Amino acid sequence: MTRKAGIAVLVALLAAFPFAAGEFYVNLASQVFIFAIFAASINLLLGYGGLPSLGHASYLGVAAYASALLTLKAGLANWAAAPLALIGTTLMACFFGLIALRATGLGFLMLTLALSQVLWGTAYRWIALTEGDNGLRGINRPAPFGVSLDDASHFYYFALAVTLLALWLMARFVASPFGAALRGTRDQPRRMAALGHDVWMVRWLTFVYAGFWGAVSGLLFVYYHKYIHPISLSLANSAEGLLAVIAGGSGTLAGPVVGAAIVMILKNYVSAYVERWNMLLGFVFVAIVVFMPEGVVPGLKRLWQRSRSRA
């Protein structure tokens, strides 16, 4: 009950935000939303499946490139390019899952990293298609129902709606019997097999689902920036997503969102004042891991419960 009321208040506050804040902050919030979907999709694998992926930028980047190329080079409209980009990227996740899930743990991590490095290298070198280091520019934002998203607050509401839908569907996924089976394969894979579950299949379906949401974040990403560069496919991008999940609290629903906010605020806001913001990001992560190794969301919960039991 209180949880539902809390979510309602939060959504109301987010809906009112563009009226109270300037354009810079509205744009910052849009970027937090996009990164929150990305981090939440990594959390499906890491937090609920126990599968640490270091190549999730592949799905963000490929969906973004696919959308950009389909509109710029094939001349498709956004409404036609978006589903094609999502389907194509999800099919890629189907295929990558076959390769990466030959292993778990560290092996899985290395395979996801290797696959994403192939894509990153391709984007850099296949200049005829991707324009390499120059990136692709001239991308237009879509205009759903005739409403242009070029306005900062319009885009904000669009991103907010997609993010709420995405987070809700991912929360439903985790809470479903399939989600319980997924958490079971994380805790005790052999036991799940003895109960008749195909552990590999549970992991693969989750991998594909996470890839799909990574692709959704990629579409929003390319609409927001109207530009795509190979750096979006890089190891650094995958690692930032992974760090957001770990910092916020993996295996929790709110953790990736909080982690995404921390990363994006440091990256975009603090970097305006501190030149070496990467160093600051590093310090913040070290502090989080030292003081709240389980992540900010479970860590604050623990402190809150302790202070209440003392009072």
Added chain:
Amino acid sequence: MATELALSVEGIDALYGESHVLHAVSLSLRPGTVLALLGRNGAGKTTCMSTIIGFLRPRAGTIRVFGEKISGLLPEAIARRGVGLVPQGRRVFPTLTVEENLKVAARPAPGGWTLEKVYALFSRLQERRAQHAGSLSGGEQQMLAIARALMGNPRVLLLDEPSEGLAPIIVAEVARTIARLKAEGQSIVLVEQNVKLALKLADDAVILNTGRIAFAGEAEALRRDETLITQQLGVH
């Protein structure tokens, strides 16, 4: 076949790497009865369970469930053919709730076990349905492990040391539960260190000694032969 066995294990050999653990082990479980599998620590009882469920592939021999060959299949395929394992040490999913533990194991069958029926049998689990399984007591976890196996509606239930580490009053509850399942016609293989408990419930018994069959016959024969029990299983 009128005399078809619920579970038949015929001359299986099993190895961990190079060490030979089971030598030509055979078991026969008649439908609706309890077969006690006894033996000292390290005799190969749990290995035998692991081989039946498919964690370990037998090097020789065949395993059948109601006539259907299951040896060589993957654990998930064996589970789907009706073998339910309650593992040694319970092994519930600690981060899932009680109800989620039951739901992930559900394999509905007409007239079979459902969430309601399982809760009727284990009312304590219903009280704790929203609690994380890791926060349950040992006895409750054992009940949950049994309930979880029942949710899969197994034709053959393998119970690996269900009384291990439990207080006597809980052991008695476990025994009552097993007796009730047997009365309902469930075919059960009961692995136990607690010989008294096992023989009270069993129709037939097998004693394993360092991976070989040392005795196979009616439980009644063992109950009357104190010397054999002492010789094979130590003092009880």
